[in-house]
Amino acid sequence: MEKEDEFLFNYFTYISQLSFDKAKEHVLQEKERVPKTPVGPRTMFLNFLQQLALAEKSYMELGFLQNKQKSFLRKDNSLRAVFEYMKNDLKKIEDGCKNSKTELQGYCQNITQFVYARISLIDLYEKLYNMAMSNKHIVYIDLINQVETITQNNNYTFTNICMTPIRVVFSFECEVLQQLFKAMYELQRLQFLPSLALIHGAHTRLIAWEGKMQRETWKLGFLKNNPLPALFLWLQKLRGAILSKFSLYFHDTLANQTTPTDMRHLCSKLQHDYYQKMVSFQRKHDAACVILLSDFKVDSYIADYDSFPIIVSYPPRSPPQLETILRMISETVDFPILNKPITKFSSQDQCTYCFAMVEPNIYLVILFESKKSDKDSYIGNFINEFCTNLRCTKIYVSLKNSAK
Structure with missing residues (x-):
């Protein structure tokens, strides 16, 4: 792996592990190696990576549906807008290195594709939120189709080897969402085995995703473990709620496979x-x-x-x-x-x-x-x-x- 590729691979490894401070330190160390010359594409790119680390941290902490603040004097500061601004920044960097032999152009194109993917997921979460707030029934087939479209659109994007770590966790997120929405759809149709398989599938993907995380620790005495990010916890909670729903819809089927005492004990451990x-x-x-x-x-x-x-x-x-x-x-x-x-x-x-x-x-x-x-x-x-x-x-x- 070339030195430039290795730098970016390590950066996205830190991002995928939720080690955002390490990612920023990694970029700062690289900036110290860059000659102190007028700001060029390389410096602009490194500055961009620092901003991307902050945006990713906000995304993982459910920062994408906050109140949008707009006025004549203030720009839209929503996370979706931040990612939109990032696309423009990447275009400027890409344009700035067109006449020079550099790998930055390819990096910018791949990261732009990733930013598009992030925006598409933010749109999905916003649609889900608006459906819930409308006090109407959730149309799960629409959400399933949207996740599948996002997955298909990004099957062959941001494929640069440097972005492999972030691509893996992006896939985990899409797969978990797809499995959970399909489980809710199958539960509405009272399908026992498909529902069970989908809930289990989401569980295994969440475990695999958590295995990729090396969470930064807080120095709070004995409280050294940093909690899992809000988005991950949200997905875990949704999976737990769907499992609880499954246990009710198929209560009689499940109860026939164990004793009444064991059934009560198992159900008491559920979210609901x-x-x-x-x-x-x-x-x-x-x-x-x-x-x-x-x-x-x-x-x-x-x-x-x-x-x-x-x-x-x-x-x-x-x-x-x-x-x-x-x-x-x-x-x-x-x-x-x-x-x-x-x-x-x-x-x-x-x-x-x-x-x-x-x-x-x-x-x-x-x-x-x-x-x-x-x-x-x-x-x-x-x-x-x-x-x-x-x-x-x-x-x-x-x-x-x-x-x-």
Whole structure:
């Protein structure tokens, strides 16, 4: 490896390991070797690398969805804008070395491609955040297609050997996102094995990615381990939430493979123990049952009740009022507001039915064998929290870290 290639390879190795201070020190040492001449392309390039290290650090700490500040006197200082400015800086450096025999031109072209890739991922996260904030269901197929487009567009870009370290972690990030979004899509379709394989795939890639990190330490006495970066922790949290969702959607299938005691123990370790939440609510508020069911009807004007399988129920049985529940869901043409339960009282059987759409064709239903008001806050609060967590809405919204 040539000396110039080795310098840049080591720089991107530090960046990929989250050793941003080492990356900046590495550049400073190189600047000391550069002759003290008027600022030329080489010096401009080294200055750029220092700025890139700062931008990468901000990216890994979820700095890409902060409030954009614009005015007549102030430029857009969002991280996306910073990367856009970087593209312009690289173009100037590239233009400055066109007439000289230098490898800088090739470096600039490769790094420009990487910057484009970063911007495309920022756009993806922003789209996900906006979807969650819109209080509408997440269209996972759109997100899957966007990740696949990003991956395909960058299969043959920033391929210079110097950029191998950062290319590897970029691939890990795209693969984890793709696996998690696909898992959510397959969960909506109640596909057991595909969901399980995708969740496991994301887990193995996260482990491999973490293995590439050599985090810088803080000198805080016994607190020497620097925590993992916010973006990585966010992906871990999303994976944990999806695993929790999987454990609920396939609770009965999983429970048949172990003892009740072991099943409770395993679920208690999850990010959300949804089944236990259903049990606790049913017992505390004397509900007849709490049910999660799905509707995968083919286009038809007549409801086929066999197409409404119960996903999971507590108590674990089909209630005698199931036909009434299915009819009420079929008659509810629109669920306009997420998290807001629909409450219906049947004078015929003296039962109150509370239900909400968790996501397209999946419903949470609570049955009371007495009259309840739609103003009973404990019902609304339970449904709101339960459904919001299943949709991972809070995790998506947390992409915008207002503390930074």
